Every structure is written in structure tokens, then in C-alpha cells.
Amino acid sequence: xxxxxxxxxxxxxxxxxxxxxxxxxxxxxxxxxxxxxxxxxxxxxxxxxxxxxxxxxxxxx
Amino acid sequence: xxxxxxxxxxxxxxxxxxxxxxxxxxxxxxxxxxxxxxxxxxxxxxxxxxxxxxxxxxxxxxxxxxxxxxxxxxxxxxxxxxxxxxxxxxxxxxxxxxxxxxxxxxxxxxxxxxxxxxxxxxxxxxxxxxxxxxxxxxxxxxxxxxxxxxxxxxx
Numbered sequence: 001x002x003x004x005x006x007x008x009x010x011x012x013x014x015x016x017x018x019x020x021x022x023x024x025x026x027x028x029x030x031x032x033x034x035x036x037x038x039x040x041x042x043x044x045x046x047x048x049x050x051x052x053x054x055x056x057x058x059x060x061x
Numbered sequence: 062x063x064x065x066x067x068x069x070x071x072x073x074x075x076x077x078x079x080x081x082x083x084x085x086x087x088x089x090x091x092x093x094x095x096x097x098x099x100x101x102x103x104x105x106x107x108x109x110x111x112x113x114x115x116x117x118x119x120x121x122x123x124x125x126x127x128x129x130x131x132x133x134x135x136x137x138x139x140x141x142x143x144x145x146x147x148x149x150x151x152x153x154x155x156x157x158x159x160x161x162x163x164x165x166x167x168x169x170x171x172x173x174x175x176x177x178x179x180x181x182x183x184x185x186x187x188x189x190x191x192x193x194x195x196x197x198x199x200x201x202x203x204x205x206x207x208x209x210x211x212x213x214x215x216x
Contacts, residue, residue: 002116004116004200005115005197005198005199005203006200006204008116008193008200009200009201009210009211009212010200010211012193012211013210013212016212016213026189026192028090028091028092028093028185029093031113031114031115031192033116033192033196049189049193
């Protein structure tokens with residue numbers, strides 16, 4: 001199921017604040033963001049883009 | 062100083078080698094070829110148009126100016142004037158909304174901090190960041206929360 005903008009946006013903030021263990025994955029083929037647990041196989045399909053911890057809105061690829 | 066900048070700008074622009082590298086990154090990342098188009102490479106007005114579809118299925122087009130890329134942070138616009146949750150045009154610079162002053166009737170996204178920029182940043186990375194901004198924008202429309210509620214600032 002495709003996650004909503006609020007889920008993704010909230011997830012982004014929670015990652016930045018270190019308040020979740022979830023990861024954010026982006027699938028360029030579908031253009032979809034997904035918040036997943038670190039053991040979720042969707043991590044293999046997409047790309048983890050959630051390195052917000054360093055200096056704010058800073059996705060490292 | 063302004064004349065010097067204009068003069069230098071003619072020579073500081075994406076070169077063919079960097080253009081090829083950026084295309085390779087897009088291909089490696091499996092970005093559909095139909096989703097993007099480089100225009101004007103080798104001229105003094107190069108840019109990239111790239112489609113971005115949010116999780117809700119809405120499609121936006123991003124316009125990325127390449128005339129001073131990668132030496133400087135490229136200007137990125139959504140090719141329309143977006144409205145905030147109060148119906149107001151998102152045309153001004155706003156830290157809360159991660160926007161810069163619009164141009165040509167298009168909303169401009171503030172996607173990179175000045176102190177964080179390096180010429181090694183790829184267009185793909187810029188695309189993903191702006192794609193995430195669009196997700197935060199749609200969350201703003203639904204909740205009324207400012208975009209910096211979701212996306213913290215970069216230096």
C-alpha cells in the first residue's frame with residue numbers, strides 16, 4: 001500500500017530527530033517513497049535516502 | 062562585479078563530460094528515461110526538466126537550471142505557481158516553507174544549504190530532495206503544518 005504524504009513527511013522528521021528506527025527508501029522506477037523497517041526487503045528494490053542526521057535535510061546517496 | 066559574474070557564467074556551466082556522468086547516474090538509478098530531458102547542453106542556457114510523481118499520484122515538473130552547475134547550487138523550480146494551504150501563492154522566500162523567491166511565475170524550492178554545497182552533488186540527489194519537498198508540500202496542504210515541520214534546515 002502506498003504511504004501517504006503525511007506518513008512520509010512525518011517519517012522524514014522522525015528520522016532527523018532520531019525518533020525512529022525506520023528507514024526511508026526511494027524507488028526511482030516508481031517514484032515512490034516508503035518508510036520501512038531495516039529488515040524490509042523493499043530496501044533492496046529502492047535506495048535508502050534518509051541520512052538526515054548529519055546536517056539537516058541532507059540526503060546522501 | 063555583476064559584469065564579471067555574467068562573463069564568468071558563460072564559461073562556468075555544465076560541460077559535456079559532466080552531462081554524460083549525470084545521465085549515467087540516472088540510468089544506474091533506473092530513473093525512467095521518459096521522466097527527464099536535458100535541454101540546451103552546450104549552450105548558455107542549459108537546463109533539465111524532470112517529472113516527479115508524489116505518492117498520491119500527483120505529477121509535478123521540476124525545472125533545474127544548469128547554467129552554473131555544478132560550481133553553484135542550481136535553481137530549481139516547480140513549473141507552476143504552487144499555493145499554500147491558505148490559497149496563497151508560494152512566490153516568496155520562506156524559511157518555513159523551504160522556498161526562495163520565485164521567477165517566471167514558478168515556485169522555487171530551496172533544496173540545498175549554501176555551506177553544504179559541493180560540485181560533487183549529483184542532479185539525481187537534487188531530484189530526490191525536491192521530490193521529498195513535494196511530499197512535504199502535500200502534507201502541508203493536508204495538515205497546514207509548515208514544510209519545516211517535516212524537513213529540517215541544512216546549513
